[in-house]
Amino acid sequence: MKEITYREALREALAEEMRRDEKVFMMGEDIANYGGSFKVTLGLVEEFGTNRVKDTPLAESVIVGAAVGAAMVGMRPVPEIMFADFMVLVMDHIVNNAAKMTYMSDGELKVPMVLRAAQGAGTGSGAHHCQSVEGWLMNIPGIKIVIPSTPYDAKGLMKAAIRDNNPVVFLEHKMLYATKGMIPEEEYVIELGKADIKREGSDVTVIAYSAMIPKALKAAEILAKEGISVEVIDPRTLKPLDTATLVKSVAKTKRALIVHESCLTGGAGAEIAAILAKEAFDYLDAPITRIGAPDTPVPFSPPLEKYFIPSEQRIIQGIRDLLG
């Protein structure tokens, strides 16, 4: 095992996959020598050259549209858009091109592409650079959504995403890039669609992902001292969603709290709650509860941003409320 940051884990996965398969290439704004806005791709151009780590003009739509085209003729592009907020600029290519090609060709066409983007608040960059966008993407059949919370997951899921024959949106969280974790020295891949139990417990199930996992774990640790046993589950991929693992946990704890940083209304939590309401109905001792950001754009000023992002305190309170 070795200790590594989330950022380095992503970089390792990208490098390993590019070494393994020469069809894999990356393109995005300032990703080559500059290493990307968050330095995830730093140094890769030295090994792979500017043809496989392509700096593009400042034009998101063509970055992703061109990735779709390259994928259709047999390449395996890994395009990057700097901030997930810019997803809106490429939605046509995701929704109407990437996501529909396989279906509309009766399975003949494949669009193996991994669209990377950094999302989330905490950097004080305001309404146009801090949004969490997975909720927008939930309603698109034909794509997969990967949203890792740890270096281990980031690496293993990135490798799986690159090998997948479908368009995958890979959402990295800015506040996680510098976080550290252990990963094996040897190669590993994490299958998409498998949730991970980050902490076992028996009183309540907290379903969280991305930057909410460290907070949920902290909350669980604090409550453990009071004798409250919290199970923390990270779905890791929202599409596909590992319903079975979630239901199994809720069947055990009889209580579910879903936590995400994106706005509450229409978020991924609503989907998870609906599934649990049906599949775990008979086990529930309390209403399924969700915690998310308020339904506002992400504010800039530090106290406002702090208020916006779901905190450990809110998670702790949510758990207490569930336990009555």
Place this chain on the structure above:
Amino acid sequence: MNLTKDELREMYRLLLLTRKNDERVNEIYARKGLPELPHSCMGEEAIAVGCTYKLRQDDYIIPSLRARGMFLVKGIPTKVMMAGAYGKRTGPARSISTSHHMGDMSKGIMLGTGLIGSSVAVATGAALGLKDMGKDSVSLISFGDGASSQGDFFESLNLAAIWKLPVIFVCENNGYAISTTTDRQMAVENVADKAAGLGVSAVIVDGNDVLAVFEATQEAVARARRGEGPTLVECKTNRWHGHSENDRDNYRNPAEVEAMKRDDCVKRFEKYLLDKGVLTPELAAKIMQSVLQEIDEAVKFAEESPFPAPEEALRDVYAD
């Protein structure tokens, strides 16, 4: 050009204010950090000041990330802008959003977006609205060379050209979009070259010459008011600092940056005014002193101002 001596001096003061404000913000950021990440406009001040000077209050602007001077010329108080950098309640919009893209409709400043290029379309739409409401106001947007790669740039110029919209596209071509040089951004030499294919008249000016920018813009404004449609004013300039103040800027040769600094738009204008006798060394010193005092007061104001209350995050999502 018909600027009085007082107007020329005022232009100089605004140029100096933009420069000194930027220096101070960068210095504070380096020393103790600031909630708002500064994106220095040093080296490029002449464009913002030149293109906004003498616009009417009912002319609308959308300043770029690099156009701090546009806010100052349009009348945003230095202290409000400074409070914005501090994220204080006295900043623009109570610091709900960053001051980079602040708006103030009473002064003809439209809120911009952090998505590079998107505001070009919004400015085009403002021109459409102004025209259809029968006003003779214009809309003016500034943006970088990088922004001119976006679809919205092409779509906006095309629309503005066919509908003869009163919009002025001011491109601040500083040779870089973060680390990407213009020769890797586009295959033509000038952003203005793109305008030709879209039927938009374009001019290229020395962006470090505040009067050249002013004159070119004023001409474009006059054309727009006469109903003759849009103009692209491409201003060639240099970005002295990294993309932002946390960019190590290690992708550029220090000698290249040193050479840029030899063409200093503030010094250049100062020399011009001294040579013409519009400024004297004494007057220049006095202006400098007043500018520095204004900035000192702005910093004090920002530091002493309160933060907004957390619950204020929930306000104003919808209009009344």
